[in-house]
Amino acid sequence: MKLIEVLYENYPKFCSQYGINTNSRELGSGSYGTTYDIGNGKVLKITSDELEGELSAYLKDMNLKNVWKVYFSGELATPFEFWGELYQYVIIGEKLEYLTAKERNIFGDLVNQFFDKGTNADIIKKFNTLNKAYKVYDAENENEDNGGRYRPISLLKTIQAQWEFKALKELKNAGISWHDNHAGNILKDAKGNYKFIDFGRGSSPGGNVEKVKGSIYPGDMGVMEYNQFLDKASEDELEEMDFAIEREDWDLFKHLIDKVLGIRLAKRER
Numbered sequence: 001m002k003l004i005e006v007l008y009e010n011y012p013k014f015c016s017q018y019g020i021n022t023n024s025r026e027l028g029s030g031s032y033g034t035t036y037d038i039g040n041g042k043v044l045k046i047t048s049d050e051l052e053g054e055l056s057a058y059l060k061d062m063n064l065k066n067v068w069k070v071y072f073s074g075e076l077a078t079p080f081e082f083w084g085e086l087y088q089y090v091i092i093g094e095k096l097e098y099l100t101a102k103e104r105n106i107f108g109d110l111v112n113q114f115f116d117k118g119t120n121a122d123i124i125k126k127f128n129t130l131n132k133a134y135k136v137y138d139a140e141n142e143n144e145d146n147g148g149r150y151r152p153i154s155l156l157k158t159i160q161a162q163w164e165f166k167a168l169k170e171l172k173n174a175g176i177s178w179h180d181n182h183a184g185n186i187l188k189d190a191k192g193n194y195k196f197i198d199f200g201r202g203s204s205p206g207g208n209v210e211k212v213k214g215s216i217y218p219g220d221m222g223v224m225e226y227n228q229f230l231d232k233a234s235e236d237e238l239e240e241m242d243f244a245i246e247r248e249d250w251d252l253f254k255h256l257i258d259k260v261l262g263i264r265l266a267k268r269e270r
Helices: 003-010 012-017 050-062 101-113 120-129 159-173 223-232 235-247 250-261
Strands: 025-029 033-039 042-047 070-082 085-094 135-142 150-154 186-188 194-196 210-212
Touching: 003 012, 003 033, 003 042, 003 070, 003 085, 033 085, 050 070, 050 085, 101 159, 159 194, 223 235, 223 250, 235 250
Parallel strands: 070 210
Antiparallel strands: 025 033, 033 042, 042 085, 070 085, 135 150, 186 194
């Protein structure tokens, strides 16, 4: 079973609301979560990282220009376990594209030669006084008069460097501390604008994390029965179930399961 299938089983209403289905293509996974393409220019990230959930909510409220655009960040009412990891946050954001090999190399050089030499604030403060010629080679402007070798250019004068300084300053001004600056955490949108992604190691003043209600009263009891209920219940019974879930009425939930399926759920400790 895939992670997204577990989410769908426990939170079908949420998944339906945002067009999430079990056929969504996995884009990648990391230490704390997995990202899926859910269509319409959006991706879903299911994560166990509390900091990322909270910071993503803050990013949604801030709507920063140089950062991955977040449309929704929610905390699951009942976290679920998958392969030994407890997942509790879902994040929906814009779908971005990977960098070209040349762009990755330049951003990688920037981090290796410069950006890992101090904090974001230190780097920004020193930017206007730095004139060192960190060299990269411009493959698009080959110098034929020099044996066909590439023309060296100053790393700090590249478009990528100018963007990254501006983006780091935007993060600092927004009160965001970010410590995972590397080429793999920079992507670009459909217009070619660079964006920072992946804030699992960052911190912020905190955002408005929404609660995502599950398919049942909080807890894992009744998940299979609820899915069977959806297939067999009448329209009136489905409306009653929606009412039970909205009001978190466990007794009504049990009554409807018993009425439609003939299954009596055990009493559950709250």
